[in-house]
Amino acid sequence: MNNNDVTVIIPMHRDCDEAYAMLEKAIESVEKCREHYTDGEIDILIVAPFVTHKSDILAHSYTTWCLNDSGNNTYCGQVNFAVQHIDTPYFSILEYDDTYKEKWFKFFSQYLYGNEEVSVFVPVNVVTDKNESTWRYANEMPLASYFSSEIGFIDFDCLQDWSSFTLAGSVFNTNDFKTVGMFKPSIKLASDYEFLLRLTSKKLKVMVVPKEGYRHVIGVEGSLLSRYKNISDDEIQKWFDLAKREYMYDEDRKKGISKKKESIEIK
């Protein structure tokens, strides 16, 4: 195993042809990344609460299917489960309906040099609609000189005013991810934000690499976010407020939100 081997974790929650078609594109994007990444190997670990019979998926090189039998089939639960089953120093999360830009891991390698202490390398995401008629960036704001105390880095202070980060596509230091307590599956919608608060509160570093690294398509039916399309703004805000209260705890205390003002415990 090289120092900079990476496992790409792809959480799957749908067992249907449409999902497999998107998964195929996601895997192809990883294969293109391999052509440009010379600093180690890139393996793929698909994690799902079911076993697939799609031989063409399993036929891809360096690709393993991992059955998640933990009972926690949330996105965060799947990622946490997968991380327990990898041995590479770094991992990245690829949503099955998204793709990497082909040089993303090459960029990661370039920015890793001299920044070996960084725990998470976040790409600039290109967010488009299904038709690619409109697009915007995500995760780009820390590149502005006025945003945080060090250009290109997400720190605890800037997270007090800005919560719109997505960690899909990011490359994580596996050891740091485990040490801070991994994701908290009970925190819906704001799990990435809560994780960033927790990580940065411990003075660990998160860098936004100033390169397009990931392509996210919005409005895909059956995607993880589509479950929340009817959620109210008030409810969204409550999840983020919960994140701000829970980051101090390494373990998932399984707190939830209520439409009333006090928080209740989910058992």
Added chain:
Amino acid sequence: MSKRNKEKEQDTNLKVISRIEDAISDLKNKNFTMFFFVVDSKNVPNGSMCYIYQMAKAMQDKGYDVCMLYQLENEYTQEEIELLEKNEQPLDDMRRFVGVTGWLGEEYGTLRHMNIMKEKWEVSPSDFLFIPEVFQSIMFHTYKNKITCKRYVILQNYDYVTEFIPLGQQWANYGIDHVIATNENQAKLINDVFPYTEPHTTVINPFIPDYFRKPLKAKNLIVNIIAKNKDDVNRIVKPFYWKYPVYQFVSFRDLRGFPRKKYAEMLKEGCITIWVDEHTPFGYGAVEAMRCGNIVIGKIPDQIPEWMSDYNGIWFNDINNVPDLVYRAVSQMLADEIPHILADGMTETDKKYTYEEYDRNITNFLDKMIEERIGDMTTILDITKKNNMKEENNEQ
């Protein structure tokens, strides 16, 4: 002629012969001084002064004595400065020579300096005086006062020659025909108007110091701006954000006024440099930015630098086009799609203006300069000796 007058004349001739022989000996033994006239940059970075100080330092490093000359009336004495500092009173910058330490570094700032308005400036025939082209008055006064050392003009910007020299005058009127030019363009311009300088013109390209180099760490998405005029900065930055709000996260950084090494660090950190300097004859800012691995988006100067090509930068005439050019360059940086031809062009330019090449040129120049001066003096010595012998024979 009376006997006394003849004796007096022979005595003078012998003194002249002795003086010339001493000067030749001094030249052979490196026992002479290189004087450079400078202006006080008041700690403001200045490409022209940088070239002169670098040349002086290079010569000092080769074992020659070097002295920087300046003119400052009513300069503070050291005692006056100490008294003001003791009483915590501000110093008037117009009364002191601030120099280059702050922006060029101590190794240049601590070269020997002399205020010729305050100290007695003694010059011998074996010395050399280097005068920037802008100092027409120094050329005139040193000629009028029959200064004995050899004078060279350092030509960096031909525009200053036409600007400062009075109508009807030229360098020949000041006895000047030896020139050091920073590039072939400048040499050609001066040789065209003063043809007598052509056999005595040496081109010594400047060097870009080693601290301008590509960084080891990957770069931030920062756009550096090198522009003399704050209005130019506004004309670039504000329209960029208006036209391309999706790129509101792109940081622009104005690099005016920083010390050289700090300036180099900031160039290294960025990935794109916008360069606006219409009147530069060389274009230091752009070459330094390329050395630091920046894509240069630059205004084509009035005098096109010799290193500038279609392939080593993105060049414009109209500053209103810059926001669009920056947008394209930023998009390419984010996607890592910089055209290879541009990267290759920058690499080619990067190989020029090294210290090694400069050192070779300075060494060759110095050898030639000293040899020529010895040759001139030997000729004068021979003539003087012959004249003296003739007179002795006539007397006999």
